[in-house]
Amino acid sequence: KQEVTQIPAALSVPEGENLVLNCSFTDSAIYNLQWFRQDPGKGLTSLLLIQSSQREQTSGRLNASLDKSSGRSTLYIAASQPGDSATYLCAVRGNDYKLSFGAGTTVTVRA
Amino acid sequence: SQTIHQWPATLVQPVGSPLSLECTVEGTSNPNLYWYRQAAGRGLQLLFYSVGIGQISSEVPQNLSASRPQDRQFILSSKKLLLSDSGFYLCAWDRGMSYGYTFGSGTRLTVV
Numbered sequence: 001k002q003e004v005t006q007i008p009a010a011l012s013v014p015e016g017e018n019l020v021l022n023c024s025f026t027d028s029a030i031y032n033l034q035w036f037r038q039d040p041g042k043g044l045t046s047l048l049l050i051q052s053s054q055r056e057q058t059s060g061r062l063n064a065s066l067d068k069s070s071g072r073s074t075l076y077i078a079a080s081q082p083g084d085s086a087t088y089l090c091a092v093r094g095n096d097y098k099l100s101f102g103a104g105t106t107v108t109v110r111a
Numbered sequence: 112s113q114t115i116h117q118w119p120a121t122l123v124q125p126v127g128s129p130l131s132l133e134c135t136v137e138g139t140s141n142p143n144l145y146w147y148r149q150a151a152g153r154g155l156q157l158l159f160y161s162v163g164i165g166q167i168s169s170e171v172p173q174n175l176s177a178s179r180p181q182d183r184q185f186i187l188s189s190k191k192l193l194l195s196d197s198g199f200y201l202c203a204w205d206r207g208m209s210y211g212y213t214f215g216s217g218t219r220l221t222v223v
Contacts, residue, residue, distance in 0.1 A: 031208055032208075032209070032211070034211045034212060036214075041217075041219070042216065042217065043117075043201055043214045043215055043216040043217045044201065044203075044212075044214040045214075046211050046212065046213060046214075049211035089155075091155075091212070093208070097143060097145075097160050097168075098145075098157045098170065099155075099157070099212060101154045101155040102154070103154050
C-alpha cells in the first residue's frame with residue numbers, strides 16, 4: 001500500500017521568502033505525481049502534474065521536482081505572497097486509477 | 112474547455128435520512144469519474160470510481176453507493192445517513208492515467 005508523507009505539516013514564513021514543501025512516498029512504482037492547493041472550505045486546485053519519466057515541472061513561480069527512485073518530490077514556491085497561504089497536497093498515482101494523498105502542508109505567508 | 116459541477120455546496124441532514132449528491136462534467140466525453148471524502152483530521156479517501164456508464168468500483172464498503180446513469184454524470188447516494196458520514200465530499204474527473212485529476216468545488220455534509 002502506498003504511503004505518502006508531507007513534511008512539515010505547517011509552515012509560516014514572511015512575505016518574499018521562498019517556500020520548500022516536501023513529499024515522500026513509499027512505493028516508487030508510480031505513474032505520476034500531482035500537487036494541489038486547497039483553500040479553507042474549498043475544493044482542490046491542481047498546480048502541477050509530473051509524469052514518472054519527468055524530473056521537474058514549472059509553472060510561473062512554482063517548480064516541482066521528482067526523484068522517483070528515492071520516493072521524493074519537492075514543491076518550490078518562489079517569492080511567496082500572502083495569497084499563497086493555503087494547504088498544499090501531494091498525491092501519487094500508482095498503476096491504477098486512484099490517487100494516494102499526503103496529509104498536506106498548511107502554509108501561512110505573513111505580510 | 113472542461114468544467115465540473117458539484118452540488119449542493121452545503122447540506123445538513125438528519126441521521127437516517129437519504130442522500131443524493133450530484134456531479135456533472137462538461138466539455139469532454141467518457142471521463143473517468145471519482146468520489147472522494149475528506150473527513151476532519153483525516154486525508155482524502157477514495158470512495159468510488161467509474162471508467163464508463165454503469166461501471167462502478169467501490170473502494171470502501173459502507174452505507175454509501177454510487178451510480179453513473181449518463182456518461183458525464185456521477186451520483187453519490189445513501190438510503191440512511193449515519194453521523195459518521197459527515198465530511199467534505201469531492202467529485203473529480205480525468206481523461207486517463209496520464210492526465211491529472213480535476214476536482215469539483217465539494218459538498219460539505221453535516222449529519223445531525
